[in-house]
Amino acid sequence: MNICEQDIQKLDAFIEGAKEIVITAHIHPDGDAAGSTNALLCYLRSRGKDNVRIVYPEPLADTISFIAEGNDGSFILDAAASPEECRRAVSSADLIFCLDCNSFARTGPLEDAMRSSSARKVLIDHHLAPDSGAFDLVFSTPEVSSACELLYNVLLALPDVGGDVSRLPQPSAEALMAGMTTDTNNFSNSVYPSTFAMASGLLGAGVDRDGILQKLFNEYRENRLRMMGWLLYENMRITDAGVAYMIITSDTAERFGIMEGETEGFVNMPLAIGRVKMSILLKIDGNGYFRVSVRSKKGYSSNLCATRYFHGGGHENASGGRLFFPQDIPSPDEAAGYVERVTGELFKEEGYV
Ligand code: 5GP
Ligand code: MN
Numbered sequence: 146m147n148i149c150e151q152d153i154q155k156l157d158a159f160i161e162g163a164k165e166i167v168i169t170a171h172i173h174p175d176g177d178a179a180g181s182t183n184a185l186l187c188y189l190r191s192r193g194k195d196n197v198r199i200v201y202p203e204p205l206a207d208t209i210s211f212i213a214e215g216n217d218g219s220f221i222l223d224a225a226a227s228p229e230e231c232r233r234a235v236s237s238a239d240l241i242f243c244l245d246c247n248s249f250a251r252t253g254p255l256e257d258a259m260r261s262s263s264a265r266k267v268l269i270d271h272h273l274a275p276d277s278g279a280f281d282l283v284f285s286t287p288e289v290s291s292a293c294e295l296l297y298n299v300l301l302a303l304p305d306v307g308g309d310v311s312r313l314p315q316p317s318a319e320a321l322m323a324g325m326t327t328d329t330n331n332f333s334n335s336v337y338p339s340t341f342a343m344a345s346g347l348l349g350a351g352v353d354r355d356g357i358l359q360k361l362f363n364e365y366r367e368n369r370l371r372m373m374g375w376l377l378y379e380n381m382r383i384t385d386a387g388v389a390y391m392i393i394t395s396d397t398a399e400r401f402g403i404m405e406g407e408t409e410g411f412v413n414m415p416l417a418i419g420r421v422k423m424s425i426l427l428k429i430d431g432n433g434y435f436r437v438s439v440r441s442k443k444g445y446s447s448n449l450c451a452t453r454y455f456h457g458g459g460h461e462n463a464s465g466g467r468l469f470f471p472q473d474i475p476s477p478d479e480a481a482g483y484v485e486r487v488t489g490e491l492f493k494e495e496g497y498v
Contacts, residue, residue, distance in 0.1 A: 249279060
């Protein structure tokens with residue numbers, strides 16, 4: 146990972162001189178967004194920065210809210226609960242960190258406030274296509290598991306940490322491990338040598354990995370598993386080209402009483418089937434669109450699929466986007482037909498079949 150010394154010096158000076166700091170992440174913050182933002186908040190506070198806030202576009206789902214437990218909740222805002230306070234925090238900040246998010250376009254309701262703020266802006270992210278021009282300082286590489294992994298290395302490089310993991314505040318270390326664990330699906334994808342080095346460093350510093358795994362993977366509500374079973378048994382379709390898709394309509398969401406965050410990881414499951422090359426999960430959102438998750442095996446681009454057909458993007462083998470009705474399809478009933486048509490087109494054009 147190429148983190149240049151000059152950038153670290155610049156970052157250190159930015160932090161030293163900052164009076165009001167805001168940390169943000171992408172809309173529908175996931176475990177990596179939660180882990181990186183909370184790790185940074187805790188580090189900055191340990192450095193004597195009293196005026197630091199995390200400002201999320203939306204609240205953390207209950208399934209990952211434990212990641213924020215190491216921080217006082219009064220330092221964490223979200224634009225759904227307190228839009229005015231969030232906007233004020235952003236407009237009066239003199240330093241803004243954007244984590245696990247490649248562009249302010251991905252901060253939803255905060256986008257305008259972020260763009261028009263005169264604060265210095267720092268990007269720490271691992272998605273493709275970073276909007277580098279919008280930032281004063283950019284740490285960005287897709288060659289890491291997660292934003293947490295990149296942040297871990299940035300923090301270690303700062304002079305006061307000096308490469309010594311034990312100098313990171315314990316809640317920062319815990320949050321970094323939790324975020325990396327979610328983005329790699331517990332070391333099953335996007336794992337690099339630097340990912341194991343990070344895990345080793347954090348374990349050596351006393352992080353309770355067993356406790357994190359318990360909270361991440363063994364404390365779901367029963368509904369989640371019932372719905373997973375139903376989706377795989379009844380709902381999943383697989384095209385001849387090897388694209389599996391599942392569609393969660395409002396009826397399904399109601400039937401299982403599913404809550405935000407409870408479908409996390411479902412999209413990966415069909416990839417366990419040998420002939421499935423790409424998996425797509427569509428989940429209805431109350432605002433007139435499906436949220437779309439795309440995952441793929443090596444050699445098949447989720448990113449192309451999400452960018453071309455779902456107004457989105459992300460990583461090469463894990464991306465997301467949206468499917469709007471009536472703009473993209475006349476009604477939600479047409480979603481299956483749309484998915485089959487566009488993936489058929491993609492697989493043909495890219496020579497996947
Ligand atoms: P997920 O399927 O878990 O929601 O998202 C998978 C990956 O794609 C994440 O890294 C996420 O940040 C990214 N992603 C999800 N939705 C969008 C989107 O609408 N636009 C872009 N550019 N990336 C997205
Ligand atoms: Mn991430």
